[in-house]
Amino acid sequence: MKITINRYTIQIIFILLLVSIPPLIIASAYNANLFLNKSVELIDSKNRNELVRTGVLMENTLRQIKDIVFSFSNDAKYARTKSVVDKSKIMEQLYADKQMNKYFENIMLYNKTEDFVLVSGYGIVQRMENTPFEWIQKEVMDDQMTPYQMKLTETRKQEPNQLKQQPDKSPKYVVSVFVKLPFLDVSQNYMVFNVNVENMYNDFLKQLNIDHDIYSYYLTDDSGKVIFSKNIEEIGSIAVWPQAMAPNKNKVVNSYKLESLNWNLVSEINNSALYHDMYKSRNQMFSMFVFLALLIVGMIMFGSRQLYKPLRRVLARMTNVMSSRTAKQGEFEWIGTVFDKVIQSNDELKLQLSQNEQLLTKTLLLHLIKNRLSHSVDTSAYLADYDQSLVITLWTIPSEAEWLNEEETLQRKLEAALNDRFSVDLFAESPHACIALFRLEQPDLNALIVDLISSFDEEFLAEVTISIGGVYQLDNIHRSYTEALYANNIGRIYTSDTNLFCYNKLPMDYEKSRFSDDATADRLELAIRQQNEKDYIDLLNGMFSDRISVNEYNCNFYHTVSLLIKLFDQDSMMLLQDINGLINDKGIMNVATVKQFFYTHFKKFTADYDSDFNGYAVKIDTYIAGHFAENFSLDDVAEYIGVTKQYICHLFKEHYHKTFIDYLSEYRIEKAKGLLGETRTQISEIGRMVGFNSNSYFAKVFKQYTGITPTEYRTLLWNRERNRQPSLADI
Numbered sequence: 001m002k003i004t005i006n007r008y009t010i011q012i013i014f015i016l017l018l019v020s021i022p023p024l025i026i027a028s029a030y031n032a033n034l035f036l037n038k039s040v041e042l043i044d045s046k047n048r049n050e051l052v053r054t055g056v057l058m059e060n061t062l063r064q065i066k067d068i069v070f071s072f073s074n075d076a077k078y079a080r081t082k083s084v085v086d087k088s089k090i091m092e093q094l095y096a097d098k099q100m101n102k103y104f105e106n107i108m109l110y111n112k113t114e115d116f117v118l119v120s121g122y123g124i125v126q127r128m129e130n131t132p133f134e135w136i137q138k139e140v141m142d143d144q145m146t147p148y149q150m151k152l153t154e155t156r157k158q159e160p161n162q163l164k165q166q167p168d169k170s171p172k173y174v175v176s177v178f179v180k181l182p183f184l185d186v187s188q189n190y191m192v193f194n195v196n197v198e199n200m201y202n203d204f205l206k207q208l209n210i211d212h213d214i215y216s217y218y219l220t221d222d223s224g225k226v227i228f229s230k231n232i233e234e235i236g237s238i239a240v241w242p243q244a245m246a247p248n249k250n251k252v253v254n255s256y257k258l259e260s261l262n263w264n265l266v267s268e269i270n271n272s273a274l275y276h277d278m279y280k281s282r283n284q285m286f287s288m289f290v291f292l293a294l295l296i297v298g299m300i301m302f303g304s305r306q307l308y309k310p311l312r313r314v315l316a317r318m319t320n321v322m323s324s325r326t327a328k329q330g331e332f333e334w335i336g337t338v339f340d341k342v343i344q345s346n347d348e349l350k351l352q353l354s355q356n357e358q359l360l361t362k363t364l365l366l367h368l369i370k371n372r373l374s375h376s377v378d379t380s381a382y383l384a385d386y387d388q389s390l391v392i393t394l395w396t397i398p399s400e401a402e403w404l405n406e407e408e409t410l411q412r413k414l415e416a417a418l419n420d421r422f423s424v425d426l427f428a429e430s431p432h433a434c435i436a437l438f439r440l441e442q443p444d445l446n447a448l449i450v451d452l453i454s455s456f457d458e459e460f461l462a463e464v465t466i467s468i469g470g471v472y473q474l475d476n477i478h479r480s481y482t483e484a485l486y487a488n489n490i491g492r493i494y495t496s497d498t499n500l501f502c503y504n505k506l507p508m509d510y511e512k513s514r515f516s517d518d519a520t521a522d523r524l525e526l527a528i529r530q531q532n533e534k535d536y537i538d539l540l541n542g543m544f545s546d547r548i549s550v551n552e553y554n555c556n557f558y559h560t561v562s563l564l565i566k567l568f569d570q571d572s573m574m575l576l577q578d579i580n581g582l583i584n585d586k587g588i589m590n591v592a593t594v595k596q597f598f599y600t601h602f603k604k605f606t607a608d609y610d611s612d613f614n615g616y617a618v619k620i621d622t623y624i625a626g627h628f629a630e631n632f633s634l635d636d637v638a639e640y641i642g643v644t645k646q647y648i649c650h651l652f653k654e655h656y657h658k659t660f661i662d663y664l665s666e667y668r669i670e671k672a673k674g675l676l677g678e679t680r681t682q683i684s685e686i687g688r689m690v691g692f693n694s695n696s697y698f699a700k701v702f703k704q705y706t707g708i709t710p711t712e713y714r715t716l717l718w719n720r721e722r723n724r725q726p727s728l729a730d731i
Helices: 007-073 084-100 134-139 197-204 276-302 304-329 331-369 378-382 410-418 445-454 458-463 474-494 520-530 533-543 550-584 591-604 613-627 634-641 645-655 660-678 683-689 695-706 710-723
Strands: 104-111 116-119 123-125 150-152 156-158 172-180 189-196 215-221 226-228 251-258 263-270 389-396 423-430 433-440 465-472 500-502
Touching: 007 084, 007 150, 007 172, 007 189, 007 197, 007 251, 007 263, 007 276, 007 591, 084 104, 084 116, 084 123, 104 134, 134 172, 172 197, 189 197, 197 215, 197 226, 331 378, 331 423, 331 433, 331 474, 331 695, 331 710, 389 445, 389 474, 410 423, 410 433, 445 465, 445 500, 465 474, 474 500, 474 550, 520 533, 520 550, 533 591, 550 591, 613 634, 613 645, 634 645, 645 660, 660 683, 660 695, 660 710, 683 695, 683 710, 695 710
Parallel strands: 465 500
Antiparallel strands: 104 116, 104 189, 116 123, 150 172, 156 172, 172 189, 215 226, 215 263, 251 263, 389 433, 389 465, 423 433
16 A cells, blocks of 8 residues: 655655654753753852861860960969069970960060060060060050950061071961969069961961962951952952852852851852853854754744645644534533632632742741840731730750651640640751740739649650740840750759759759858959959859859859849840850850959940940941941941941840841841732832842842741732731822
């Protein structure tokens, strides 16, 4: 049997083949672009991980240096330099102590009263003028340091001949760390540690800077001044960080905070050089795909007339088939099917809106609990049900609990036991730690404790630790969280016979917990109230010395904290936050750190916390209100107010417990919320109007503060407005 194919059939087959090619080309281009993007993400992730890994290693090294420095300041022998014998012993000790850390270039003891310096491996310099050590005299000339306080200098170039080194040696770059010793024997002494930052750079960062055209890792201080870099000329200059932290296609700048010495490890990666070959290949590939697609489209348009007749027949057949199916099904059945699909889509939309509202509410609550949110337009709209007595409880269990697994977590166990009996919101901090916010009908903590205990079996209560804060309204709920955290930290240290700690019920005197001297508490309070620095330091030295037992040490710490909380009164919440930070950083058993902590708050006791800040806060808010939509730096704000940017950072840290950047981002997000609800402007344009240059960065920050995207937030607002009942004012 002979098979014949007419001309139309051949044309249709050819054109159909051409039509099928563009989807294949598009799919290939999409997959190639996806592969390149994933490769870029993988490389970026590797670079970030490398920064964090190096930062952790450097932080451990700097923490060791800091511990050594504070151990020197706590040693009384370095404050006695009267006799020649004392000086000789100190010289020998300094030379031996220099070997404690490979990054110590040398250690010096400077006597400001008699104007001489003892240098390890060098000798005694009696007169400082016209010597390589004259800079020490200048550093402490207008000294405002307090005893045990640590101060860092800028990077200094130390020539070989300054310390009798070999002339052929290259110069060294050092950062000097000053520690002021307590005033003793009518002499004021300072310990000076010269840290070789070049050696530190060679050990940690040199290998990361092998490719100079792409990678640049360096160290800066908090003000952005370069401590050490691969380019020696950049030392002491202001780096692009943190002004360049905003997204940039050509350069990515990241930083890791080195808390021990308030330094920053900064990485600059040149994206243009790093991905140059990858993007070049992708562009060439796209150009080829576009050319092929245009060629095929032209051929399809050329043969469209021939394709029209067969397509018309196919469409006619499809119409007949659909008509026959509708006729068989019936018009009413077909309309019913359409309505069912509409109802199903509407139910799915309502469910999505409900989930977004719950996520927004929980995010707002968590920000308020942790004091991350100064103000929000959403508080009154979404948290109206929280206008009653509120209390925060912290729940923790050992990570090795036998019943803890992927299916049975602490949060799920609490939900099963508490949701039916209490009005409670749960926030999982980790699989074995959870925050619970209780809404109470009556501010009765005793009743809450009884109900909580009766909600669980004895086995669970034996392994869970419950910490309870005070009762507050919504605007002060962060106080309850801070108190619960304090009760958890202090209670676990001083008691072992209970797993339930309530801030308002912490015992003022634990069993066997008393000052070593009954009059110590009165003398300590009197020294604080009279601001008697000498008596206060003497008492601290006695209460936290190496001669007392661990039990006495813990007892003295608890009672000193209790006394400060009582004396600070309205500012006690700020003190509680500082104490929680000290305990969480495991600094409670470091004698020098504890002394410095108590001394710092001793100086703050009579300080007027708001005298400067209230005036500057008004100016800062005024500047932000007028310039939030612009790109400005902290230097611009400092120049407008008339203070240094370091002082502005200090004000925000002390009074807001957040950075200036976080405060500005929060302000911009609140402005964006208003525009999302009141206008129909495109979301990308709204981001630009409130000061975000990148739409993706705007969406990222918005979700960080609200828990949902700008699009989901706008949909939620419009839905609430559509469902709002009209009021008398509207009528």
